[in-house]
Amino acid sequence: MFQEPVQKVFAAAPQAVPLNKLARRDVWAALLPQRRRAAFRLGLSVSMAVADLLAILSTAYAVDIAYSLGVPGSFPPDGTSGGLQIAGLVAVLVLLTRLAREEYSIETALSYGPYLRRTATLWVSAWAVVLILGFATKTTNDFSRLVSLGFFLAGLPVMLGVRAGMTALVRGAIRPGSASINRIHLVGFEEDITRFYAHNDPEALGLRVIGTSYLRRADEKADAFGRATQMAEDLDLAVSVVRFLRPDDVFILVPWTEASDIERCIDAFLRVPAALHLRPGSVMDRFPDIKVGRIGRLSGLSIGRRPLQAGEILLKRAVDLTLAATALVMLAPLFAAVAVLIKLDSPGPVFFRQRRYGFNQQAFGVYKFRSMKTEGDTVFRQASRNDSRITRIGAVLRRSNIDELPQLINVLRGEMSLVGPRPHALAHDRSFERRIAHYARRHNVMPGITGWAQVNGLRGETLTDLDMERRVAHDLYYIDNWSIWLDLRIMVQTVISPRAYNNAF
Numbered sequence: 107m108f109q110e111p112v113q114k115v116f117a118a119a120p121q122a123v124p125l126n127k128l129a130r131r132d133v134w135a136a137l138l139p140q141r142r143r144a145a146f147r148l149g150l151s152v153s154m155a156v157a158d159l160l161a162i163l164s165t166a167y168a169v170d171i172a173y174s175l176g177v178p179g180s181f182p183p184d185g186t187s188g189g190l191q192i193a194g195l196v197a198v199l200v201l202l203t204r205l206a207r208e209e210y211s212i213e214t215a216l217s218y219g220p221y222l223r224r225t226a227t228l229w230v231s232a233w234a235v236v237l238i239l240g241f242a243t244k245t246t247n248d249f250s251r252l253v254s255l256g257f258f259l260a261g262l263p264v265m266l267g268v269r270a271g272m273t274a275l276v277r278g279a280i281r282p283g284s285a286s287i288n289r290i291h292l293v294g295f296e297e298d299i300t301r302f303y304a305h306n307d308p309e310a311l312g313l314r315v316i317g318t319s320y321l322r323r324a325d326e327k328a329d330a331f332g333r334a335t336q337m338a339e340d341l342d343l344a345v346s347v348v349r350f351l352r353p354d355d356v357f358i359l360v361p362w363t364e365a366s367d368i369e370r371c372i373d374a375f376l377r378v379p380a381a382l383h384l385r386p387g388s389v390m391d392r393f394p395d396i397k398v399g400r401i402g403r404l405s406g407l408s409i410g411r412r413p414l415q416a417g418e419i420l421l422k423r424a425v426d427l428t429l430a431a432t433a434l435v436m437l438a439p440l441f442a443a444v445a446v447l448i449k450l451d452s453p454g455p456v457f458f459r460q461r462r463y464g465f466n467q468q469a470f471g472v473y474k475f476r477s478m479k480t481e482g483d484t485v486f487r488q489a490s491r492n493d494s495r496i497t498r499i500g501a502v503l504r505r506s507n508i509d510e511l512p513q514l515i516n517v518l519r520g521e522m523s524l525v526g527p528r529p530h531a532l533a534h535d536r537s538f539e540r541r542i543a544h545y546a547r548r549h550n551v552m553p554g555i556t557g558w559a560q561v562n563g564l565r566g567e568t569l570t571d572l573d574m575e576r577r578v579a580h581d582l583y584y585i586d587n588w589s590i591w592l593d594l595r596i597m598v599q600t601v602i603s604p605r606a607y608n609n610a611f
Contacts, residue, residue, distance in 0.1 A: 151210040151211060152210075155210050157269075159197050161264050162197040162264075163197060165193070165260050165261045166189045167190060169189055169256040169257045169260060170190065173252060192254060196232045199231075200265075223589050225265055225269060226266075227589065233258055287313060289313075289351075290314070290315055290316070290354065291315070291316060291353040292317070292318045292357050292359060293318075293359065293371060294319075294321060294360050295321050295359075296320050296323075317347055317348070317353065319340070319343070319347055321337065321340045321360070322336060334370075337367060337370055341370060341371065341374040348375065349378055354381060356380045356382050357383045357384075358372070358382070358383065413550045413551045414551060422552075422590065423520075423523075426523050427517075429524060429597075431518065434518070437514075441511070444456075448475060448476055451497050451500070457473050458474045459471045459472065460531060461532055462529035462532065462535075463529060463553075464521055465550075465552045465553070466549060467535075469532065470516070470521040472516055472529055474509050474513065475503050477503050507600070510555055510556075513555045514555070521552075522554060523551075523552040524556070524597060525556055525593040525596045526557055527559070528553060528556075528560060538574050538578075541571055542575055544582060548582070548585075551588070556596060556600040558581065558596060559580035560606055561596050561600055562580055564577045584596075
C-alpha cells in the first residue's frame with residue numbers, strides 16, 4: 107500500500123517511534139508536504155520570468171551601447187533610447203504569452219519539449235506585433251533601423267541561451283528528495299501499477315510516489331453485489347490513506363475498459379483535496395501531446411492535430427511559390443544547357459515523368475531530367491549503384507542532384523513543396539505501406555524536392571525494410587516538428603551539407 111519510506115515508519119511504529127511530541131512531529135514531517143514547497147516553486151517560476159525580462163532588456167541595452175560607440179552622438183543625453191522602448195514592448199508580449207501558455211511552470215522546465223521552435227516562433231511573432239503597431243501609429247521612423255535589426259538578431263540567441271540555462275538550473279534544483287517536486291499517489295490493479303513502473307521512472311519525470319493503493323480483482327464467481335462491496339472496501343481504505351498522506355496528485359491507473367470501476371474511483375477520490383488524473387494505459391505514452399479538446403460542444407481527447415494548420419499551409423505555400431518561381435528564372439540557362447547535353451548523350455526526351463503519390467495519396471506526375479536510357483520495359487526497377495541504364499551525363503546529374511530541379515515545376519503546379527517527404531514510385535509505396543508501420547503518414551503533407559531524411563544521408567537505393575524504416579522515421583519527425591525555420595534549414599543543408607549527397611549515383 108505504501109512506498110518503502112512510509113512502510114518503514116509504520117512497521118516500526120510499535121517500538122521505534124517514540125511517543126514524545128518532537129518525535130511525532132518528525133514522523134509527520136516525513137509524510138506531509140513541507141510548508142515552503144509552494145513558495146519554492148513560485149520562486150523558481152518567477153526566476154524564469156525575470157530571467158527572460160532581463161535577457162530582453164539587457165540585449166537591447168547592449169545593442170544601444172554598441173551603436174552609440176560606433177556612431178558618436180547617437181545616444182540620447184537623457185539616457186532613454188528607442189531600443190529600450192521596443193524591448194519593453196517585446197518583453198511584455200513575450201512574458202504575457204508565456205504566462206498564458208504556463209511555460210514558466212516547473213513541469214514545463216522539467217519536460218524536454220521543443221522550446222527552441224516555440225521560442226523562435228514567439229520571438230518572431232512579438233516582433234511582428236511591434237512592427238504592426240509601429241506602422242499603425244506611424245512611429246517607425248522614431249527608432250533606429252540598425253538598432254532594431256541588431257536587437258532582433260541578437261535577442262533570439264540570448265533568449266535561447268537564458269532559457270537553456272534556467273532549464274538546467276531548475277532541473278538541478280528539483281532533486282528526487284526535494285520538497286518542491288509533485289508528490290503522487292497511485293491507485294489501480296496490481297498489473298496496471300506494475301506496468302506503470304515498467305514504463306516510467308518517477309524521478310526522471312520530476313515526481314515522487316509517496317503511496318500506492320492496490321485494488322483487488324474480484325472473484326469471477328462473485329455476484330455483482332459482492333464485487334461492488336469489495337471495490338467499495340478497497341476504495342474506502344485507499345481514500346483513508348490519501349487523506350493521511352495528502353499527496354498533490356492521485357493517478358487512477360485502472361484501464362478504461364473497466365468503465366464501472368473508473369466511475370467508482372472517480373466518485374471516491376473526488377472527496378479528497380488532491381488533483382485527480384486518469385491514465386488510459388499505453389495510449390498516453392504513444393501521444394505525448396495528448397490533451398482534452400472541444401469541437402463545437404463535443405469534448406474528446408486530442409491525440410494529434412492536422413499536420414499543418416491553415417496559416418502554416420499558406421505560409422509554406424507562399425515560400426514555395428516565391429522561391430520556386432525565382433529559382434526557375436535564375437536557373438533557366440542551366441536548364442537549357444542540361445537539355446542540350448541530355449539530347450547529345452543519348453536518344454530520348456529531356457524530361458522523365460513518373461507517377462508518384464502526393465498529398466493525401468493522390469497520384470501525380472513528377473518531373474526529372476532524364477538520367478537513364480529509354481527502355482521498352484514497363485516493369486519498375488529501382489536504380490542501383492553501377493546501373494548500366496544510367497547515362498554518362500545522367501551520372502553527373504544524379505550525383506549533383508541537378509536531375510531533381512525540374513520538380514520546381516511540380517511546386518508551381520501545387521503538386522509538391524520545396525521541402526517534404528520524398529515521393530516514391532507507386533510500386534514502392536504499395537509495397538512498403540503493407541510492411542512498415544505508419545508509412546502512409548508520409549502522405550499527410552505535400553511531398554518535397556528535398557527532405558529531412560535526404561539531408562541526413564538517407565537517400566538512394568533502399569535494399570532492406572530497415573533502410574526504408576529509417577527514412578520513414580525521419581519523414582515522420584519532419585511532419586511532427588514542422589516549422590518554417592526547419593524548412594529553411596533543410597534547404598540550406600541540401601546545398602552545402604556533404605551528407606545530402608550521400609548515396610547519390
